[in-house]
Amino acid sequence: xxxxxxxxxxxxxxxxxxxxxxxxxxxxxxxxxxxxxxxxxxxxxxxxxxxxxxxxxxxxxxxxxxxxxxxxxxxxxxxxxxxxxxxxxxxxxxxxxxxxxxxxxxxxxxxxxxxxxxxxxxxxxxxxxxxxxxxxxxxxxxxxxxxxxxxxxxxxxxxxxxxxxxxxxxxxxxxxxxxxxxxxxxxxxxxxxxxxxxxxxxxxxxxxxxxxxxxxxxxxxxxxxxxxxxxxxxxxxxxxxxxxxxxxxxxxxxxxxxxxxxxxxxxxxxxxxxxxxxxxxxxxxxxxxxxxxxxxxxxxxxxxxxxxxxxxxxxxxxxxxxxxxxxxxxxxxxxxxxxxxx
Amino acid sequence: xxxxxxxxxxxxxxxxxxxxxxxxxxxxxxxxxxxxxxxxxxxxxxxxxxxxxxxxxxxxxxxxxxxxxxxxxxxxxxxxxxxxxxxxxxxxxxxxxxxxxxxxxxxxxxxxxxxxxxxxxxxxxxxxxxxxxxxxxxxxxxxxxxxxxxxxxxxxxxxxxxxxxxxxxxxxxxxxxxxxxxxxxxxxxxxxxxxxxxxxxxxxxxxxxxxxxxxxxxxxxxxxxxxxxxxxxxxxxxxxxxxxxxxxxxxxxxxxxxxxxxxxxxxxxxxxxxxxxxxxxxxxxxxxxxxxxxxxxxxxxxxxxxxxxxxxxxxxxxxxxxxxxxxxxxxxxxxxxxxxxx
DNA sequence: CCGTCATTTGTAATCGATTACATTTTGTTG
DNA sequence: CAACAAAATGTAATCGATTACAAATGACGG
Numbered sequence: 001x002x003x004x005x006x007x008x009x010x011x012x013x014x015x016x017x018x019x020x021x022x023x024x025x026x027x028x029x030x031x032x033x034x035x036x037x038x039x040x041x042x043x044x045x046x047x048x049x050x051x052x053x054x055x056x057x058x059x060x061x062x063x064x065x066x067x068x069x070x071x072x073x074x075x076x077x078x079x080x081x082x083x084x085x086x087x088x089x090x091x092x093x094x095x096x097x098x099x100x101x102x103x104x105x106x107x108x109x110x111x112x113x114x115x116x117x118x119x120x121x122x123x124x125x126x127x128x129x130x131x132x133x134x135x136x137x138x139x140x141x142x143x144x145x146x147x148x149x150x151x152x153x154x155x156x157x158x159x160x161x162x163x164x165x166x167x168x169x170x171x172x173x174x175x176x177x178x179x180x181x182x183x184x185x186x187x188x189x190x191x192x193x194x195x196x197x198x199x200x201x202x203x204x205x206x207x208x209x210x211x212x213x214x215x216x217x218x219x220x221x222x223x224x225x226x227x228x229x230x231x232x233x234x235x236x237x238x239x240x241x242x243x244x245x246x247x248x249x250x251x252x253x254x255x256x257x258x259x260x261x262x263x264x265x266x267x268x269x270x271x272x273x274x275x276x277x278x279x280x281x282x283x284x285x286x287x288x289x290x291x292x293x294x295x296x297x298x299x300x301x302x303x304x305x306x307x308x309x310x311x312x313x314x315x316x317x318x319x320x321x322x323x324x325x326x327x328x329x330x331x332x333x334x335x336x337x338x339x340x341x342x
Numbered sequence: 343x344x345x346x347x348x349x350x351x352x353x354x355x356x357x358x359x360x361x362x363x364x365x366x367x368x369x370x371x372x373x374x375x376x377x378x379x380x381x382x383x384x385x386x387x388x389x390x391x392x393x394x395x396x397x398x399x400x401x402x403x404x405x406x407x408x409x410x411x412x413x414x415x416x417x418x419x420x421x422x423x424x425x426x427x428x429x430x431x432x433x434x435x436x437x438x439x440x441x442x443x444x445x446x447x448x449x450x451x452x453x454x455x456x457x458x459x460x461x462x463x464x465x466x467x468x469x470x471x472x473x474x475x476x477x478x479x480x481x482x483x484x485x486x487x488x489x490x491x492x493x494x495x496x497x498x499x500x501x502x503x504x505x506x507x508x509x510x511x512x513x514x515x516x517x518x519x520x521x522x523x524x525x526x527x528x529x530x531x532x533x534x535x536x537x538x539x540x541x542x543x544x545x546x547x548x549x550x551x552x553x554x555x556x557x558x559x560x561x562x563x564x565x566x567x568x569x570x571x572x573x574x575x576x577x578x579x580x581x582x583x584x585x586x587x588x589x590x591x592x593x594x595x596x597x598x599x600x601x602x603x604x605x606x607x608x609x610x611x612x613x614x615x616x617x618x619x620x621x622x623x624x625x626x627x628x629x630x631x632x633x634x635x636x637x638x639x640x641x642x643x644x645x646x647x648x649x650x651x652x653x654x655x656x657x658x659x660x661x662x663x664x665x666x667x668x669x670x671x672x673x674x675x676x677x678x679x680x681x682x683x684x
Numbered sequence: 685c686c687g688t689c690a691t692t693t694g695t696a697a698t699c700g701a702t703t704a705c706a707t708t709t710t711g712t713t714g
Numbered sequence: 715c716a717a718c719a720a721a722a723t724g725t726a727a728t729c730g731a732t733t734a735c736a737a738a739t740g741a742c743g744g
Binding site: 007 | 730731
């Protein structure tokens with residue numbers, strides 16, 4: 001039996017005041033006389049009191065926690081964003097629950113349970129793969145205004161969101177390759193139902209058209225952001241009758257998979273083929289060759305998403321209204337994986 | 343404003359029974375007649391009732407959540423372990439809170455707050471950097487028996503733990519290099535105060551001695567598991583008067599940092615220098631060259647740690663007693679970064 | 685020194701589920 | 715069918731903090 005728990009009542013007794021006063025000392029200190037406040041705080045210290053969150057949450061009808069929904073925790077891109085968010089939430093005394101959807105498109109709405117069980121007050125969704133049906137659910141249960149999207153988003157749904165300028169990122173990548181003399185540029189996309197896939201491909205195609213580059217259907221290869229899909233794409237590229245001289249990949253992981261397989265097949269990067277990624281995860285600077293890529297500002301993404309959600313939860317309705325997505329600038333990071341065409 | 347919440351009382355009314363019966367239908371269905379059970383479940387379905395976790399937690403004096411304490415969420419090695427755990431906990435209806443210590447050795451015991459605020463019932467600690475003082479705290483607050491260590495651990499403290507066979511892993515690495523003809527083998531360690539650092543270095547040194555290999559102090563280079571420290575180590579190696587022909591790194595990330603910097607300086611891996619890592623994160627198979635490394639079974643680690651903790655929390659004291667650490671086998675994964683000496 | 689209003693503090697209801705204990709129902713047996 | 719045990723269900727206290735409302739205290743002008 002551990003030391004028996006100290007309730008607010010015990011503190012009240014020790015301080016010679018009512019429980020209401022103790023409660024106020026904690027959450028609205030300005031309501032109290034300096035004298036009482038001091039007495040109460042002293043009592044809190046001497047008893048070692050800590051508020052019981054379960055009781056508080058029950059009474060205040062809130063959970064004191066937020067859910068972060070990630071498509072793949074194993075991907076460092078996401079885990080580093082989370083690291084950023086966690087700070088913002090910890091400061092405001094929210095706990096963070098993390099759930100990995102594992103690309104689970106089986107529509108079991110598991111994330112919904114967190115809301116329905118009142119385990120969380122809000123959610124940051126890093127997974128744009130939610131179906132519109134899920135959204136019906138969300139709104140029907142009055143959870144609109146408690147959800148913020150980060151990185152990904154859902155077309156047609158008007159939740160606050162923070163994202164990088166994906167279209168511009170793709171343009172930057174293509175332009176960079178163009179300036180290095182490349183004309184035959186391929187693209188490995190993300191999964192076909194992903195919203196980022198669309199944005200990045202769109203930017204890529206637009207810029208390619210604008211620059212008057214040749215177009216070949218087979219130069220747009222379907223991937224899924226994963227290492228493995230980069231490897232698979234490499235095989236396709238090696239078999240092409242007209243091989244591109246450069247590839248823009250929808251993620252750094254894809255780029256790694258691609259380079260790894262190309263190298264294994266005797267195609268040197270960047271001498272024989274230039275490669276550009278997207279994300280700029282930490283490893284990109286340490287790959288061989290160091291990866292030229294588009295940087296997303298992960299800390300800013302996490303922080304901004306966190307503060308958007310906090311605003312929503314604290315009734316800053318102005319924020320909720322502004323369904324204008326927050327779009328963060330991206331940046332081309334030039335390293336060694338893309339070179340002037342030989 | 344949403345549809346007003348449905349309380350257990352509402353279900354009771356709908357089913358024509360008492361709240362106690364409803365509660366029992368949910369948590370001890372075997373106590374009820376099949377008939378009443380059916381009536382209650384039907385009422386639950388028709389009302390769309392969901393238990394309020396805050397109320398339950400308050401009454402049951404538990405939190406329904408566990409804390410996972412990670413030294414660095416950005417490291418895929420950890421995030422992939424978490425992915426494994428999360429499944430085990432979700433099944434048993436526990437939420438997981440994730441906190442990143444960010445290598446925070448400032449002794450602010452932040453993780454303690456989660457317990458004291460009764461936000462979590464238990465913790466899995468992936469960070470062996472806790473000081474003995476922290477442990478005094480833990481035990482003083484009756485939190486022994488609620489903590490499980492995974493991967494890392496703390497010497498002298500007797501918490502249940504799951505870990506890989508680090509010593510054997512290091513031996514395997516050295517032996518492999520030996521068999522490839524290497525005699526001058528260096529080692530880049532983890533941070534000096536880390537428990538894994540000790541185990542891996544010990545295995546390395548033991549095997550080196552056993553095989554009668556030459557010893558040079560400067561061949562043991564201090565790192566900290568990070569990419570950057572691998573890069574720094576490369577500089578030291580390049581300046582050595584007697585350069586080793588192979589390096590065993592305490593983590594895959596270190597190996598990447600090392601290879602990246604060596605390559606940038608014209609030292610080819612594996613032709614001029616062999617490198618072996620530790621962990622076998624997903625990327626290792628996609629690095630250039632693909633990394634020869636020691637595989638830790640991450641899914642098993644996560645799963646085992648999770649079930650150990652669940653056992654503890656559910657009073658399987660037999661488990662708590664057995665302070666014998668669970669040690670999982672490691673495996674040498676041969677790829678391209680270590681080659682026969684030329 | 686009193687009345688009025690503002691400030692500070694206290695009392696007790698409340699959040700919603702669980703469970704000890706009490707009561708009723710069912711089943712068994714002589 | 716009475717008598718009793720076992721099984722099923724109900725009643726109400728409880729977990730611990732918050733807060734609406736009530737009461738007390740203090741300030742101040744006349």
